Amino acid sequence: MDSQSSSSPNCIGRRGFLRSLFGVGTVVEKKAVAAQVKPVGRFFWADLRTGQVGFPSGFNVGNAQPGSLMKLVTAAAMLEEGLLSQNEVEECRGTTVVNKQQIACQFAHGEVNLAHAIGKSCNVYFAEMSKRLNASVFLDYARRFGLNQAVAKLPSGPFPLKPLHSDSLDYVLGQSDDMRPHAIQILRMSALIATRGNVVHLHSADDPDAAAPPFELQLKNETWTQLTRGMEFAVLEGTCKKLDPEKSLHVCAKTGTVKHGNKFQSWVTGFFPEERPHYSFCVLSPSGTSAEAAVPVANELLHATTWP
Numbered sequence: 327m328d329s330q331s332s333s334s335p336n337c338i339g340r341r342g343f344l345r346s347l348f349g350v351g352t353v354v355e356k357k358a359v360a361a362q363v364k365p366v367g368r369f370f371w372a373d374l375r376t377g378q379v380g381f382p383s384g385f386n387v388g389n390a391q392p393g394s395l396m397k398l399v400t401a402a403a404m405l406e407e408g409l410l411s412q413n414e415v416e417e418c419r420g421t422t423v424v425n426k427q428q429i430a431c432q433f434a435h436g437e438v439n440l441a442h443a444i445g446k447s448c449n450v451y452f453a454e455m456s457k458r459l460n461a462s463v464f465l466d467y468a469r470r471f472g473l474n475q476a477v478a479k480l481p482s483g484p485f486p487l488k489p490l491h492s493d494s495l496d497y498v499l500g501q502s503d504d505m506r507p508h509a510i511q512i513l514r515m516s517a518l519i520a521t522r523g524n525v526v527h528l529h530s531a532d533d534p535d536a537a538a539p540p541f542e543l544q545l546k547n548e549t550w551t552q553l554t555r556g557m558e559f560a561v562l563e564g565t566c567k568k569l570d571p572e573k574s575l576h577v578c579a580k581t582g583t584v585k586h587g588n589k590f591q592s593w594v595t596g597f598f599p600e601e602r603p604h605y606s607f608c609v610l611s612p613s614g615t616s617a618e619a620a621v622p623v624a625n626e627l628l629h630a631t632t633w634p
Contacts, residue, residue: 327543327571327585334438334560337362339491342539343560347410354627355629357376360415366440367368367607367609367610367611367612367619367623367624368387368438368509368611369607369608369609369612369623369624369627370509370510370513370607370609371513371605371606371608371610372513372514372517372528372605372607373478373512373604374517374521374525374526374603374604374605374606375526375604375607376378376526376598377525377526377527377528377529377569377628378529379478379510379513379528379530379531380447380533381478383577387480387510387610387615388508388509388610388612389484389506389507389508389509389629390506390584390591390610391485391500391501391503391505391506391585391591391622391634392500392505392506392507392512392582392586392593393499393500393501393583393584393591393592393593394447394452394474394499394500394513394580394581394582394583395498395499395500395515395528395580395582395593395595396468396497396499396559397443397444397447397452397498397499397500397580398444398451398515398553398580399464399467399468399471399472399473399515399557400455400456400464400498400518401440401444401462401496401549401552401553401556402467402545402549402553402625403439403459403463403466403467404455404458404459405545405546405548405549405552406546406549407459408465408546409455409459409465410440410455410458412439412441412548412552413440414438414439414440414507415437415438415439415441416417416437416438416443416448416451416455417438417448417453418431418434418436418437418438418448418450418451418513419450420433420435420450421432421450422433422454422526423452423457424453424455424456424457424495425493427453427495429449429450429452429453431446431448431450435448435450438451439554439555440556441552441555441556441559442556442557442559442564443556443566444553444555444556444557444560444580445556445557445559445560445562445563445564446551446559446560446563446565447560447564447565447580447582449499451530451546452498452499453495453498453499455491455493455515456493456494456498456499457500458526459494459498460494461491461492461493461494462488462489463494464494464498464596465489465497465505466487468485468497468505469485470516470543471514471515471518471543471569471600472507472511472514472518472541473507473511473515474544475511477513477514477528478510478528478529478530478533479507479509479511479529479530479533480508481506482508482511483505483506483507483508483511484503484504484505484506485504485505485507486502486504486505490502490504490592500582500584501584501585507591509608509609509610510528510608512593512595512608512610513528513595513606513608514528514578514597514605514606515528516543516595516596516597516606516607516608518541518543519550519553519554519578519597519607520578520597520603520606521603522545522547522550523542523543523544523545523550524540524541525537525540525541526540526570527540527541528541531605551582552562554578554600554605556580557578557579557580557596557597558578560578560579560580561578561579561596562578563620565580565581565605565616565617566579566580566581566596567624568595568617568621568622568625569594569596569621569624569628570598570625571625571627574629575598575599575628575629575633576598576599576600576601577596577597577598577599577600577628578597578598578600579594579595579596579597580594580595580596580597581594581600581616581617581620581621582594582616583591583616583620586612586613589598589613589614590613590614590618591610591611591612591613591618592608592610592611592615592618592619593608593609593611593616594609594616594620595607595608595609596610598628604633605633607624607628609621609623609624609627611623613618
């Protein structure tokens with residue numbers, strides 16, 4: 327992919343791609359209008375070599391409860407704090423009860439280790455593991471991933487000064503209303519995993535700042551490896567298996583779905599190519615589960631161009 331230049335007839339280049347993929351405002355919206363349905367998602371991307379983010383200055387990126395995206399933060403926290411072995415297995419029978427809350431998965435996943443639990447987004451596994459993780463420790467790692475910090479001159483979404491809850495369950499499952507990151511913060515979280523903790527300064531095309539320092543996060547090499555393996559498995563056999571079915575982009579990704587009134591909101595975020603990540607991306611869908619909305623939008627738009 328590096329050998330393809332922006333002059334290629336099948337490649338629209340970074341600026342053209344920036345104009346064409348502003349999510350709801352362009353490609354998705356035009357197709358939705360033609361079909362007389364509502365737009366189903368907003369798509370954002372970042373070039374991990376230059377830091378350019380694909381969204382226009384001042385665009386409303388939206389924020390929401392992150393749902394199962396926080397399983398990545400949870401996994402990092404537990405591995406770094408020595409609360410979990412990477413090969414430790416938990417049996418998912420489809421439901422469990424933690425802190426008097428019934429937690430359910432769509433399917434009984436059977437015995438899963440950490441990477442499989444990330445890939446299958448196993449609520450039972452992470453709910454059981456949440457018993458070991460203090461809410462304050464979880465929020466400390468969420469801060470380390472930048473979920474309380476501005477990015478690309480966009481202020482942070484809501485983030486708690488202190489935990490609302492004594493336990494970490496709602497934070498682990500991304501269902502606490504006091505933490506609602508926006509899409510570019512989630513994009514940066516994926517970029518951190520892609521780059522193993524060293525992300526160049528993210529900025530819009532209209533506001534470059536080459537002198538700004540990178541965003542850095544130091545974790546153990548094995549922690550980064552486990553997060554990447556989980557996101558790889560999600561695309562191969564898990565909740566993102568319809569994202570890159572031909573394996574043409576070699577994507578690693580993670581989904582998240584949360585209740586929003588009587589409906590759902592959903593996310594998918596990730597990076598590619600796995601072997602040498604050049605791009606990270608994020609989709610936030612205002613309605614629908616990740617399988618219904620966020621993943622199909624990401625699939626369509628990731629494959630809508632030849633990436634330079």
